[in-house]
Amino acid sequence: MLECLPILGDVAEAMQITIYTDGACDIHAENQPGGWAAILQAVGGDGDVKRERVISGGAEKTTNNQMELTAVIEGLKLLTRASGLTIVSDSRYVIDIATRQKKVVKNKSLWNDFFDVADGHYIEWKYVAGHSGNKLNERCDRLAVAEKNKRAKRRLESPSEPAVLQENMVGIYLSTRHSAKDKTTSWAAIIVKDGEERELSGRLEKTNELEGTLIGALKSLKSLAPDQDVILFTAQEYLSKGMNQWLAGWLAKGWKTRGGERVKYRRHWEKLQRLTNRQQVSFRFVKSREEIPYFQRGKELTAEILSRA
Secondary structure, X not given: OEEEEEEEOOEEEEEEEEEEEEEEXXXXXXXXXXXXXXXXXXXXXXXXXXXXXXXXXXXXXXXXHHHHHHHHHHHHOOOOOOXXXXXXEOOHHHHHXXXXXXXXXXXXXXXXXXXXXXXXXXXXXXXXXXXXXXXXXXXXXXXXXXXXXXXXXXXXXXXXXXXXXXXXOEEEEEXXXXXXXXXXXXXXXXXXXXXXXXXEEEEEEOOOHHHHHHHHHHHHHHOOOXXXXXXXXXXXXXXXXXXHHHHHHHHHOOOEOOOOOEOOOHHHHHHHHXXXXXXXXXXXXXXXXXXXXXXXXXXXXXXXXXHOO
8 A cells, every 4th residue: 555656856755555535415305415535645654644645526426425426436537547546525325335345236327437446456445434534535525515506506596497495494485476367476386395285375455466476475484384495496586585695684674675765575574584584485586487397287277266256
């Protein structure tokens, strides 16, 4: 496991190479934001670290196993020639398949990449339990988690792609439709939790679509038990911007807009604010809804409601 690498000019020293790796992602679901990190250290015979490289990255849709394996692959790519080295990982999945104790079932393309970059190296594998006090493993974990969180935030803020619900998280898909002729708005909410669905809907006379959206959001949130994590997906940007961007300014200005006008539907906004104090609610505008079945069902429900005499 000793490799000669140039240190200064023509001076060379035998060094022990170790790559520490870690991945971070939801272990219970697929297609989640994830991160990975690898730290390569070359230690001289005197025990001092002579070289260190730190890299990290992630993916918008991935799995924990994919991130663990990607960290190893990217760490090995740092080596410019055949080497003897130790790889330290807290992933039994990676170690068991890399050492041929188990067969590849999933992630075959990624495993092909691993075997390509590992070819020619002599690798000794070392398992370390996660969060067991190994400083470099903990450092990798922090880097990987930071990359995961960066991508999770990006997904949540994206206007075009709905977030994936985590276990025990509630999703509310809120749709509205307005009839100018009757001055009536219908609303429908498809509420999803752990694969189970239920529907709520209503008809609001003499109500425009903006106010109808606020009322539909209120009725949907009120139907939930307190202390739940909720993402409310809305077809109305008015609701998402109001709760995510404008509310703080309204409160600071005494419920007045930037132009000094009174905020419309204040009582609804105040009720929404109180509800978000008892629940962890994220409001998410979804621009493209055609391929989301819950919005398609909401579209059908709101149309049916308006068609009733």
